[in-house]
Structure formats: structure tokens, C-alpha cells
Amino acid sequence: MTSVTEHPPLAAQTPPAKARTPLVRLLFGDALSALLTLLALGLILALLPALDWAILDAVWRTEDPDACRQGGACWAYVHDKARLILFGIYPPDQHWRPLLVIGLILAMVLASLSPRLWGARLLAIWGLSLLAMLGLMQGGFLGLPLVPTSQWGGLPVTLLLAVLSLGIGFPFAVALALGRRSALPVPRLVSVGLIELVRGLPLVGVLFVASILLPLLLPEGWTIDKLGRTLAALTVFAAVYLAEVIRGGLQGVDKGQGEAAQALGIPFWKTIWHIILPQAIQKVIPPLTNTAIIMVKNTSLVMIVGVFDMLGAGRAAAADPAWPAPYTETYLFVALMYFLICIAISLYSRWLEQTVKNRSHS
Amino acid sequence: MTAISVSGLNKWYGSYHALRDIDLTVEPGERIVVCGPSGSGKSTLIRCLNRLEDHQSGSIVVNGTPLTDDLKNLSAVRREVGMVFQHFNLFPHLTVLENCALPQILARGTRRAEAEARARRYLERVRIPEQSAKFPGQLSGGQQQRVAIARALCMEPKVMLFDEPTSALDPEMIKEVLETMIALADDGMTMIVVTHEMGFARRVADRVIFMDAGQIVEQAPPEDFFGNPHHARTREFLEQIVH
Numbered sequence: 001m002t003s004v005t006e007h008p009p010l011a012a013q014t015p016p017a018k019a020r021t022p023l024v025r026l027l028f029g030d031a032l033s034a035l036l037t038l039l040a041l042g043l044i045l046a047l048l049p050a051l052d053w054a055i056l057d058a059v060w061r062t063e064d065p066d067a068c069r070q071g072g073a074c075w076a077y078v079h080d081k082a083r084l085i086l087f088g089i090y091p092p093d094q095h096w097r098p099l100l101v102i103g104l105i106l107a108m109v110l111a112s113l114s115p116r117l118w119g120a121r122l123l124a125i126w127g128l129s130l131l132a133m134l135g136l137m138q139g140g141f142l143g144l145p146l147v148p149t150s151q152w153g154g155l156p157v158t159l160l161l162a163v164l165s166l167g168i169g170f171p172f173a174v175a176l177a178l179g180r181r182s183a184l185p186v187p188r189l190v191s192v193g194l195i196e197l198v199r200g201l202p203l204v205g206v207l208f209v210a211s212i213l214l215p216l217l218l219p220e221g222w223t224i225d226k227l228g229r230t231l232a233a234l235t236v237f238a239a240v241y242l243a244e245v246i247r248g249g250l251q252g253v254d255k256g257q258g259e260a261a262q263a264l265g266i267p268f269w270k271t272i273w274h275i276i277l278p279q280a281i282q283k284v285i286p287p288l289t290n291t292a293i294i295m296v297k298n299t300s301l302v303m304i305v306g307v308f309d310m311l312g313a314g315r316a317a318a319a320d321p322a323w324p325a326p327y328t329e330t331y332l333f334v335a336l337m338y339f340l341i342c343i344a345i346s347l348y349s350r351w352l353e354q355t356v357k358n359r360s361h362s
Numbered sequence: 363m364t365a366i367s368v369s370g371l372n373k374w375y376g377s378y379h380a381l382r383d384i385d386l387t388v389e390p391g392e393r394i395v396v397c398g399p400s401g402s403g404k405s406t407l408i409r410c411l412n413r414l415e416d417h418q419s420g421s422i423v424v425n426g427t428p429l430t431d432d433l434k435n436l437s438a439v440r441r442e443v444g445m446v447f448q449h450f451n452l453f454p455h456l457t458v459l460e461n462c463a464l465p466q467i468l469a470r471g472t473r474r475a476e477a478e479a480r481a482r483r484y485l486e487r488v489r490i491p492e493q494s495a496k497f498p499g500q501l502s503g504g505q506q507q508r509v510a511i512a513r514a515l516c517m518e519p520k521v522m523l524f525d526e527p528t529s530a531l532d533p534e535m536i537k538e539v540l541e542t543m544i545a546l547a548d549d550g551m552t553m554i555v556v557t558h559e560m561g562f563a564r565r566v567a568d569r570v571i572f573m574d575a576g577q578i579v580e581q582a583p584p585e586d587f588f589g590n591p592h593h594a595r596t597r598e599f600l601e602q603i604v605h
């Protein structure tokens with residue numbers, strides 16, 4: 001006979017609470033933590049004088065540039081020149097237009113956050129609103145004074161260059177990635193050739209080619225606006241980097257996905273667009289984010305071919321002889337703007353990745 | 363009209379001769395079970411039937427449409443033939459309902475409302491209507507395979523191909539999938555099922571086909587096939603899988 005042991009009824013059990021690590025252990029628990037803690041403390045101490053400069057001795061508000069000559073940070077200057085840095089040499093009485101463009105970009109970005117809304121319709125809305133933004137910046141209709149692109153500057157230029165180069169570059173990137181994986185030799189060789197060529201060049205080189213060589217190569221009478229040429233260079237650059245990221249994603253999509261779609265009779269391009277690409281992109285959210293952030297920062301290089309992005313506008317503002325050369329403050333302000341943009345992209349991608357992950361595990 | 367007729371089919375992977383002189387006729391409403399050792403060409407054969415693999419010689423005619431390089435014929439055939447895979451191959455980025463509705467929209471141009479209604483109907487038929495808002499990764503293997511069956515049925519095929527539909531499942535989930543398939547067979551669906559579930563073969567099959575080394579070695583109704591196999595290779599195989 002077997003003896004029967006009585007089991008108490010199974011009570012619902014909560015997992016035991018995870019014990020908190022004491023702070024001291026966290027900071028000095030092992031040699032590495034201790035070392036890092038000490039280094040961090042050292043860094044903070046080293047930065048204290050800078051804090052003095054940035055806060056205690058800083059001049060926050062003044063109308064008089066000479067008040068800024070005592071050695072503290074001159075935030076009054078940033079305040080005074082903020083519009084110049086943000087909008088460059090765009091006519092001051094028209095500043096509402098670039099401001100509206102910034103607002104529109106923010107609104108579109110906010111409206112596009114949820115993956116639920118992604119699709120052909122959202123793409124079309126993006127296309128239209130970008131055209132509207134470009135029209136608004138340029139003017140020349142409905143009583144809006146014409147502002148040529150040579151007078152555009154600052155944050156809207158930075159944002160438009162980043163959004164347009166990534167946005168226009170993306171479909172080309174998809175085409176290049178598909179081409180590179182194609183069994184047909186011509187698309188494959190063209191894709192590989194283009195990707196390797198552009199990846200082998202520094203962005204500065206591509207920008208110079210686009211802004212200086214391109215006009216010389218074009219037939220007589222053809223001109224492309226400098227901003228347009230710069231955008232073209234950034235787009236080509238973005239496309240090849242995105243292409244390699246997307247190729248990685250395509251490789252990660254199981255072969256059975258395409259076969260299932262084939263067996264269901266879904267046409268090839270619809271399979272790519274609805275079945276394969278969404279999965280490929282979901283797999284490479286972190287490196288895509290990385291490329292997006294790099295491209296946002298890369299737009300600052302357009303300054304060297306004379307396009308007034310935010311950094312260029314900032315440098316121009318700092319050159320005002322009335323103020324005591326406040327380059328550090330300008331660069332810090334511009335850096336802060338870039339940081340805000342990039343950290344926002346980064347946080348968003350973390351959230352997006354988590355949303356995607358929640359679907360694959362209950 | 364015969365549902366599927368294959369004659370003199372030969373298929374090579376490079377220099378490897380995967381299918382040798384296959385002749386096979388399937389009448390409408392017939393249920394065929396295909397078995398045989400691993401690597402004998404079972405998957406290759408049924409993948410040729412909807413041209414997931416192309417063949418080098420011989421002919422395949424599905425519901426009167428010959429399978430050729432002609433894209434029009436190909437899509438006509440794929441409309442008639444549904445397929446269920448060993449690893450389900452559900453679309454992981456789409457909900458269960460979307461998995462069943464979107465292919466109709468993309469392949470047939472069905473209107474969304476109609477596609478979703480049909481998707482709900484077939485999800486009900488495989489008895490998982492309550493999971494329609496979930497993503498495939500949130501379901502058990504057995505549930506996923508039933509969704510895959512519903513997805514294929516949504517295209518309202520005349521023939522269903524199953525490639526080892528239960529061999530990636532945990533034992534306790536095999537039954538629910540087999541029951542779904544039995545119900546389908548009872549409704550009169552024409553089915554070609556690659557499986558080693560001999561209970562299913564006895565219960566459902568009109569004919570059992572044994573393949574080895576790319577050839578059809580023997581085909582017979584289940585009573586004869588299990589009771590009185592002719593070929594030594596068939597007997598050997600049956601002995602192995604009975605244990």
C-alpha cells in the first residue's frame with residue numbers, strides 16, 4: 001500500500017520580494033563598483049569649478065553685453081540671441097513660419113508614435129505635411145513673402161534635413177537591402193557597389209561632392225538649390241547605412257514567413273510590404289535608432305558647405321562683436337538642443353521595442 | 363474532375379534526385395496520408411503541389427490547371443490549395459484575427475469587413491474565437507496550429523496540404539489539432555496529410571502512401587496498409603514507428 005500524504009490546499013503565492021541591495025554594497029560592493037564610485041566622485045569634484053562658472057558666476061539677464069566680461073557664463077547672450085540661433089537669418093518678422101514648422105514636425109512625430117497607426121495613410125499624411133512645411137518656409141504664395149532657401153536656418157533646417165534625409169532615404173534603403181539579397185545579379189551588384197562606395201566615403205566628402213562638384217558636372221543652365229544638394233547628399237548617406245541595418249533585419253525573418261505568404265497566394269510586393277518588412281524592422285529597432293541619432297547629428301556637418309543649420313546659425317550669432325565671444329555658451333545651448341532631440345529618439349525606441357516584445361511573450 | 367493529378371514527376375536539388383517518377387491521382391473529397399522515413403521526399407512532394415518548389419520533369423495538374431511557369435496558372439492553383447506547415451508559420455506581427463483576414467485582402471482584394479467576418483467564422487470553426495485579439499506568440503502551439511488551419515481555410519481552398527502538422531507540438535496538444543483535422547475531413551475536404559500519426563491515418567485516410575528515397579513505394583487503404591504491407595521497407599518502417 002502506498003501512503004497518501006495530505007497536501008495543504010495550494011494558496012496563491014506571490015513571489016518573494018526581491019531584497020534591496022544596501023546602498024553601501026551597491027557603491028562599494030566589489031572592486032569594480034568601488035573604483036567606479038571613486039571615479040564618479042572625482043569627476044564631480046573636477047566639475048565643481050565649471051558649475052561655479054555655469055551657475056554661480058553666470059550672468060542670467062542683461063541688456064548690456066559688457067556685464068558679461070567678469071568670467072561667468074553669459075546666459076544673457078543666449079537669451080538675447082536665441083531667435084538667431086533657432087532660426088538663423090530667416091527674416092525676423094516672419095519667424096512665426098519656422099516656428100509653425102517646428103510645431104508641425106512635433107505634432108506629426110507625436111501623431112506617429114503608436115505603431116498601430118503606421119501604414120500607407122500615415123505615410124501619405126507625412127508626405128503632404130512635409131510639402132506643406134517646405135511651402136510654408138519658402139512662401140511666395142497667398143501673400144507670404146518669398147524666403148529663398150539661402151535664408152533658411154537654425155533648428156527647422158536641422159529638423160527638416162534630418163526628417164527628410166531619413167524619410168526619403170528609407171525607401172531607397174529598403175530597395176538597396178532587397179537588391180543586395182536578390183538572386184538576380186544586376187540588382188545585387190548595383191546595390192553592393194553603391195553601398196560599399198558611399199560607406200567608404202566620409203560624409204564631409206559626400207557633402208563637398210554634392211555642393212561643389214555637382215553644379216560643375218550638371219549641364220549648363222541646370223541649377224539645384226544648395227539646400228537641395230545638401231539634402232541629396234545626406235539622403236544618399238542615410239540610405240546606405242539604413243540599407244545595411246534593414247538587410248540585417250531581413251536576414252532575421254524566417255524563410256517560412258515568405259513561404260506561408262506564397263502558399264496563401266499573396267503577391268510578391270504585398271508580401272514584402274505587409275509581411276516581411278514589418279518583421280524585419282521590428283528586429284532592428286535598436287540599430288535603426290542608432291542610425292537615426294547619428295543622422296540627426298550628422299546634419300551639423302552641412303555647416304561646412306555653408307548651410308545654416310542650428311550649429312551654423314549658432315556660430316554666426318556668436319560672431320557678433322558686441323558680445324565677448326560667447327562660443328562656449330552657444331555650443332552648450334546647441335548641444336543641449338541636440339541632446340534633447342537624441343534622448344527623445346532614444347527613449348521612444350526603448351518604449352517601441354518593449355511594445356513589440358510584449359506581443360511575442362504573453 | 364480529379365483534384366490533383368501528378369505524373370512522371372522528377373525533382374532534383376542540384377544533383378540530388380529528391381523525387382523519382384512520382385505518379386499520384388487524388389479525387390475530390392479523398393483523404394491521403396503520406397508517410398515515410400525522414401528525408402524520403404514527403405515535404406518536397408507536397409511543396410511541389412503548390413509550387414513552393416519547382417520540378418524539372420513530369421506534370422502536375424490541380425483542378426484542371428497545369429502547374430507551369432505561367433503566373434496566372436500559378437495563382438489560380440494557389441487559390442485552390444491551402445497549406446499548413448510543421449512550424450505554423452503564422453505572421454507574428456499580426457493578431458490572430460489579422461492573420462486570417464489580411465491574406466484574403468492581399469490575395470483576393472476581399473473587403474475588410476467581409477474578410478474579418480470570414481476570419482471570425484473559421485476561428486470559431488477551429489474553436490478559438492476568443493483568442494482573436496492576441497498575437498501568435500501569446501498562444502500555445504496547439505492553438506497556433508489551429509489558427510494556421512483557420513488562416514488557410516479562410517481562402518476557401520478545394521485541397522488542403524498538411525506537412526507534419528503535429529510533429530512540432532507537445533504531446534498534450536496533438537489531440538486538439540488532430541480533432542480539428544478530423545472535423546475537416548468529415549466535412550468532405552480533400553486532404554493530403556504528411557504525418558506519422560497512424561491513429562489519424564486509420565481513422566481518416568482513404569489511402570496511405572509510403573515514400574522512401576524519393577519514390578512512392580506502396581499505396582493502399584489503411585486496413586491493407588497496416589494489416590498487410592507488401593514491401594519489406596514498409597514493414598520495416600511500420601515496425602519502427604509503432605514503438
Ligand SMILES: Nc1ncnc2c1ncn2[C@@H]1O[C@H](COP(=O)(O)OP(=O)(O)O)[C@@H](O)[C@H]1O
Pocket residue numbers: 375378380398399400401402403404405406407
Ligand atoms: N532546399 C533544399 N536543397 C537541397 N536539398 C534539399 C532541400 N530540401 C530538401 N532537400 C533534400 O531532399 C530530401 C528530401 O527532403 P524532404 O522532402 O524535406 O524530406 P521529408 O519531408 O520526407 O523528411 C532530403 O534528403 C533533403 O536533404
Ligand SMILES: [Mg+2]
Pocket residue numbers: 404405406525526
Ligand atoms: Mg518534411
